[in-house]
Amino acid sequence: MTEHRQAETDAPEDKLQLSQQDMEVIGRAIDTGDSATLDAMLLPVHAADIADLIEQLPAPRRRQFLDLYSGEMDGEILTEIDESIREEVLEQLPPEVVAEAVREMDSDDVVDLIEDLEEPEKQAILAALDDSDRAAVEQSLTYPEYSAGRLMQSEVVTAPEHWTVGETIDFLRQEDWLPDQFYHVVLVDPRRHPKGYVTLGKLLASRRNMPLREITEDSFRTISARQDEGDVAHAFNKYHLISAPVVDDHDRLVGIITIDDAMSVLDEEHEEDILRLAGVGDDSSISDTIMETARQRVPWLAINIGTALMAASVIALFEGAISKLVALAVLMPIVASMGGNAGTQTLTVAVRGLATRSLTRANTMRVVRREMAVGLLNGTLFGLTMGLVTYAWFRDPALSLVIGMAMIVNLFVAALGGILIPLGLEKAGADPALASGTFVTTVTDVVGFFTFLGLASVILL
Amino acid sequence: MTEHRQAETDAPEDKLQLSQQDMEVIGRAIDTGDSATLDAMLLPVHAADIADLIEQLPAPRRRQFLDLYSGEMDGEILTEIDESIREEVLEQLPPEVVAEAVREMDSDDVVDLIEDLEEPEKQAILAALDDSDRAAVEQSLTYPEYSAGRLMQSEVVTAPEHWTVGETIDFLRQEDWLPDQFYHVVLVDPRRHPKGYVTLGKLLASRRNMPLREITEDSFRTISARQDEGDVAHAFNKYHLISAPVVDDHDRLVGIITIDDAMSVLDEEHEEDILRLAGVGDDSSISDTIMETARQRVPWLAINIGTALMAASVIALFEGAISKLVALAVLMPIVASMGGNAGTQTLTVAVRGLATRSLTRANTMRVVRREMAVGLLNGTLFGLTMGLVTYAWFRDPALSLVIGMAMIVNLFVAALGGILIPLGLEKAGADPALASGTFVTTVTDVVGFFTFLGLASVILL
Numbered sequence: 001m002t003e004h005r006q007a008e009t010d011a012p013e014d015k016l017q018l019s020q021q022d023m024e025v026i027g028r029a030i031d032t033g034d035s036a037t038l039d040a041m042l043l044p045v046h047a048a049d050i051a052d053l054i055e056q057l058p059a060p061r062r063r064q065f066l067d068l069y070s071g072e073m074d075g076e077i078l079t080e081i082d083e084s085i086r087e088e089v090l091e092q093l094p095p096e097v098v099a100e101a102v103r104e105m106d107s108d109d110v111v112d113l114i115e116d117l118e119e120p121e122k123q124a125i126l127a128a129l130d131d132s133d134r135a136a137v138e139q140s141l142t143y144p145e146y147s148a149g150r151l152m153q154s155e156v157v158t159a160p161e162h163w164t165v166g167e168t169i170d171f172l173r174q175e176d177w178l179p180d181q182f183y184h185v186v187l188v189d190p191r192r193h194p195k196g197y198v199t200l201g202k203l204l205a206s207r208r209n210m211p212l213r214e215i216t217e218d219s220f221r222t223i224s225a226r227q228d229e230g231d232v233a234h235a236f237n238k239y240h241l242i243s244a245p246v247v248d249d250h251d252r253l254v255g256i257i258t259i260d261d262a263m264s265v266l267d268e269e270h271e272e273d274i275l276r277l278a279g280v281g282d283d284s285s286i287s288d289t290i291m292e293t294a295r296q297r298v299p300w301l302a303i304n305i306g307t308a309l310m311a312a313s314v315i316a317l318f319e320g321a322i323s324k325l326v327a328l329a330v331l332m333p334i335v336a337s338m339g340g341n342a343g344t345q346t347l348t349v350a351v352r353g354l355a356t357r358s359l360t361r362a363n364t365m366r367v368v369r370r371e372m373a374v375g376l377l378n379g380t381l382f383g384l385t386m387g388l389v390t391y392a393w394f395r396d397p398a399l400s401l402v403i404g405m406a407m408i409v410n411l412f413v414a415a416l417g418g419i420l421i422p423l424g425l426e427k428a429g430a431d432p433a434l435a436s437g438t439f440v441t442t443v444t445d446v447v448g449f450f451t452f453l454g455l456a457s458v459i460l461l
Numbered sequence: 462m463t464e465h466r467q468a469e470t471d472a473p474e475d476k477l478q479l480s481q482q483d484m485e486v487i488g489r490a491i492d493t494g495d496s497a498t499l500d501a502m503l504l505p506v507h508a509a510d511i512a513d514l515i516e517q518l519p520a521p522r523r524r525q526f527l528d529l530y531s532g533e534m535d536g537e538i539l540t541e542i543d544e545s546i547r548e549e550v551l552e553q554l555p556p557e558v559v560a561e562a563v564r565e566m567d568s569d570d571v572v573d574l575i576e577d578l579e580e581p582e583k584q585a586i587l588a589a590l591d592d593s594d595r596a597a598v599e600q601s602l603t604y605p606e607y608s609a610g611r612l613m614q615s616e617v618v619t620a621p622e623h624w625t626v627g628e629t630i631d632f633l634r635q636e637d638w639l640p641d642q643f644y645h646v647v648l649v650d651p652r653r654h655p656k657g658y659v660t661l662g663k664l665l666a667s668r669r670n671m672p673l674r675e676i677t678e679d680s681f682r683t684i685s686a687r688q689d690e691g692d693v694a695h696a697f698n699k700y701h702l703i704s705a706p707v708v709d710d711h712d713r714l715v716g717i718i719t720i721d722d723a724m725s726v727l728d729e730e731h732e733e734d735i736l737r738l739a740g741v742g743d744d745s746s747i748s749d750t751i752m753e754t755a756r757q758r759v760p761w762l763a764i765n766i767g768t769a770l771m772a773a774s775v776i777a778l779f780e781g782a783i784s785k786l787v788a789l790a791v792l793m794p795i796v797a798s799m800g801g802n803a804g805t806q807t808l809t810v811a812v813r814g815l816a817t818r819s820l821t822r823a824n825t826m827r828v829v830r831r832e833m834a835v836g837l838l839n840g841t842l843f844g845l846t847m848g849l850v851t852y853a854w855f856r857d858p859a860l861s862l863v864i865g866m867a868m869i870v871n872l873f874v875a876a877l878g879g880i881l882i883p884l885g886l887e888k889a890g891a892d893p894a895l896a897s898g899t900f901v902t903t904v905t906d907v908v909g910f911f912t913f914l915g916l917a918s919v920i921l922l
Contacts, residue, residue, distance in 0.1 A: 020823075023823070046680060046700055048699050048700055048701075052819075056823070056824060157662075169665055172662075172665045172666045173665075173666055173667070173668065175666065178662060178666050179662070180662075181660060181662060181703065182662045183644055183661070183662075183703070199642060200644070200661035200662060200664075200665060201618075201633075201639060201640070201641075201642060201643045201644075201661060203661075203665065204630055204633045204634075204661060204664065204665065205633045205634055205636065205639055206634070207634065219507060236721075236724070237721075237724050237725065237728055238509050239507055239509055240509075240721045241721075242642065242644070242703075242720070242721065259703075259720050259721060259724065260697075260698075260701045260702075260703065260720060262724070263697070263698050263720065263723075263724045263727065264698065266724065266727065266728060266731075267698055267727060267731075267817075270728075270731040270735075271813060271817075273735065274731075274734065274735050274738070274809055274812075274813055275809060275810070275813065277735070277809070278805050278806050278808070278809035278810075279802060279805070279806055280806045280809055280810055284810060286810070286814045286819045286820055286824065286828060287824075288831075289831075290831050290834045290835055290838070293831060293832075293835045294834075294835045294838045294839055294842075297803070297806050297835065297839060298839065298842070300802065300806070301799065301802060301803060301806075301839060301843060302843075304798060304799060304802045305795070305799060305843060305846060305847065305850075308794065308795040308798040308799060309795065309850065311794060311795075311798070312791050312792060312794060312795050313791075315790060315791045315794070316791045319787045319788075319790075319791065322783070322787050322790050323784060323787045326780045326783050326784045326790075327780075328790075329776060329780075329783050329787075329789075329790035329793075330773050330774075330776045330777045330780065331773060332790075332794075333769065333772060333773060333776070333793075333794060333797065333906070333910075334766070334769040334770065334772075334773050336794065337765060337769040337772070337902075337906070338762065338765060338766060338769060341740060341761065341762060341765045341899075342758070342762060344739050344740070344898075345739050345740055345741045345758050345761070345762075347739070348735055348736060348738070348739035348741055349736070349739075349741055349745060349747075351735075352732060352735055352736065353747045356728075356732075358513075358747045359747055362481075362484070362517070363517060363747065363748075367747060370749075370750075370751050370754060371754075373751045373755075374751055374754045374755045374758065377751070377755045378755055378758060378759065378762060381755075381759070382762060382763075382766060385766060386766065389766075389770065437805075438802075441798075445794070445798070449794075
């Protein structure tokens with residue numbers, strides 16, 4: 001959770017978007033070093049939009065901007081800044097500004113900010129925190145990266161399970177450390193084991209003498225601090241959780257995760273899946289430079305050139321056949337292309353099913369059988385189609401037979417590869433999206449060229 | 462928002478997952494018509510998991526299950542059931558069970574349930590509602606599909622802007638229609654224009670005589686009922702909203718959207734993007750049958766066979782060249798494949814940028830220029846690589862030159878197609894993910910074969 005920006009007490013609605021004109025005024029203010037205009041322009045702007053602005057500035061202007069605006073940089077803006085430039089921004093800001101900003105942040109945001117920093121920078125920020133905040137952040141950092149323990153905030157509002165509504169409200173009124181946003185009061189026993197939770201709505205709507213125990217939510221689940229953040233995000237989405245208590249290995253309450261953080265994780269996981277499927281580095285960002293972008297794309301293109309050479313060497317085996325019948329060269333890319341497409345379809349459904357946890361051990365066999373059947377069915381359909389098209393084009397029934405058979409084989413193999421490759425990667429503990437696309441199209445290219453040209457050599461020549 | 466399931470007052474933690482053993486007991490209970498065992502087994506299970514179970518049963522067993530379990534079917538389970546089988550389930554249940562279930566639901570869930578039903582079924586369900594609930598649902602249905610108006614629930618907790626904390630708490634204690642989950646009290650003026658909102662946490666933590674006006678959140682934004690639900694979901698994610706008031710064309714409060722609904726929309730949008738990019742029907746589901754799956758995949762395979770034939774006819778233009786130099790047939794798929802990969806990389810980044818609203822009018826030109834530069838840079842890198850590889854393989858400097866040049870051209874065209882095709886689709890009001898993949902690989906196949914074989918004809922023969 002992130003605090004909302006404290007601007008003025010009777011603030012107008014947030015400015016929804018910086019217009020082109022606004023951007024020009026801001027640009028001039030940066031050029032002329034006019035920090036008063038800059039501050040005034042950005043006062044009604046949401047921290048997330050200020051962070052966007054900082055990300056979109058070219059590096060030299062970003063430094064000018066930060067020099068001018070450093071007095072106004074707060075915890076929320078820092079939290080919103082994309083990881084790719086966060087370290088650069090932190091280095092640019094005066095240490096006291098950073099220290100002040102992190103003191104305002106909830107513990108989960110501090111963890112997110114510092115977990116990837118070098119040790120000296122990390123220690124400098126930790127030193128700025130109160131003892132109790134520092135302890136909370138350090139505890140979070142003991143959990144593995146991408147675990148619930150890293151995602152949680154340690155600021156949890158709890159109440160003993162025997163309290164009444166009145167006692168709880170009195171307690172809340174006298175506390176001044178409450179998180180900016182919270183949605184539940186977690187009931188705990190004397191050993192801090194969570195026993196249930198009460199929504200603030202129920203608390204407000206109930207009489208003062210109502211025992212908390214009687215208004216707890218019936219659906220209650222805790223999250224282990226070691227659980228993978230992706231699983232946590234999917235549990236929030238599936239069970240409509242708003243916040244969920246996090247427990248340590250002894251089932252003691254150590255923090256709470258709120259839905260907005262789960263939503264960010266879900267969005268990031270999706271980003272990773274879609275970029276990895278396409279062979280793009282998953283830390284790519286729209287604000288990367290030309291060199292960064294080119295470099296990120298090289299590894300998968302390099303692997304692809306290797307696999308394409310493999311497919312080409314399969315074709316080279318049949319040079320004799322091709323020189324006798326050039327139609328083979330004309331038709332062979334169709335077999336490979338259809339296999340690649342069918343394989344990608346199956347693959348994407350499998351990767352998505354694994355990502356949403358809907359492809360489970362219980363239905364894996366059914367899905368594998370289904371994909372094989374679909375491969376045969378569509379292979380037969382498009383094998384027949386290509387057979388007819390080839391006959392119409394080349395008037396050669398044997399060639400039509402060859403391409404039809406190759407198509408059936410390749411679409412079946414595509415289905416098999418499309419489902420088994422991501423399942424195998426998942427089983428091996430790797431990301432099923434990573435490299436799947438290249439593996440599958442390599443299989444379909446090699447099998448497509450080999451079956452088509454091989455059958456042609458045997459049957460036609 | 463979905464109500465939590467009312468099981469017992471002191472319910473144990475939800476059962477986290479049905480084990481294989483549980484499933485066997487449930488299977489036997491269905492076979493023997495033992496509804497007592499079924500009810501007992503499913504009592505501790507979350508509605509979302511019961512819905513999963515129903516989705517995974519084959520159709521005939523699903524009917525048996527619904528007959529046995531119909532007495533326990535409630536609004537929450539119905540809400541969780543996937544659209545693909547929802548109509549079938551509704552038809553199977555006794556009308557009084559459906560009527561009872563929809564009366565428990567929040568208005569947004571009723572809208573979601575009935576918006577795709579046939580008119581008679583829709584009217585039957587509307588007739589089961591109270592007058593005020595029905596009016597709310599009918600109002601929602603006047604807004605376009607996939608708009609904020611369809612997503613919102615009409616149950617909003619409001620307070621006049623001049624109230625104090627004490628007045629608000631007294632009001633909440635005497636109301637009995639409060640939504641099961643709410644996080645804010647929306648301040649409205651006498652004409653129901655929203656003026657700000659107060660979190661329940663602040664309400665609980667403040668003294669009774671505190672005016673609401675002084676504890677409103679500083680960051681406040683309303684959503685127009687006509688806004689696209691995808692934009693709403695991204696605003697929730699970007700600005701960490703928990704709930705946001707929805708207003709009509711006259712800026713009057715008509716409902717509220719909560720983050721869990723926004724999270725579902727975000728997840729569905731992801732699903733659409735990834736499936737559409739792969740040419741899979743976006744209503745596909747892991748529980749589809751073989752025939753449904755095969756049918757969904759046919760359209761894009763059919764389009765692909767058309768585009769592959771187009772590429773093949775380009776090759777056919779150069780049959781003479783290939784018959785003189787078979788190495789051309791060996792190498793040409795490499796040029797096409799590298800173009801397809803590079804194009805897909807650019808395309809995916811563009812589609813993702815559009816989906817997350819990070820590719821905006823302000824940076825489009827910069828990103829287009831960047832992609833073109835990256836295409837040239839990586840084209841040159843891999844053009845040189847392939848030139849060297851080809852020389853090592855065939856010892857033919859002219860052939861090496863030809864493939865190097867073709868590679869540069871094709872990777873540049875791939876970048877151009879990868880960015881301009883999704884931008885063009887978006888501009889034309891179409892989904893940028895839809896068909897982009899096929900368009901881009903068609904372009905890279907055709908251009909790849911044509912440049913390579915064309916240059917070869919001119920230079921080598």
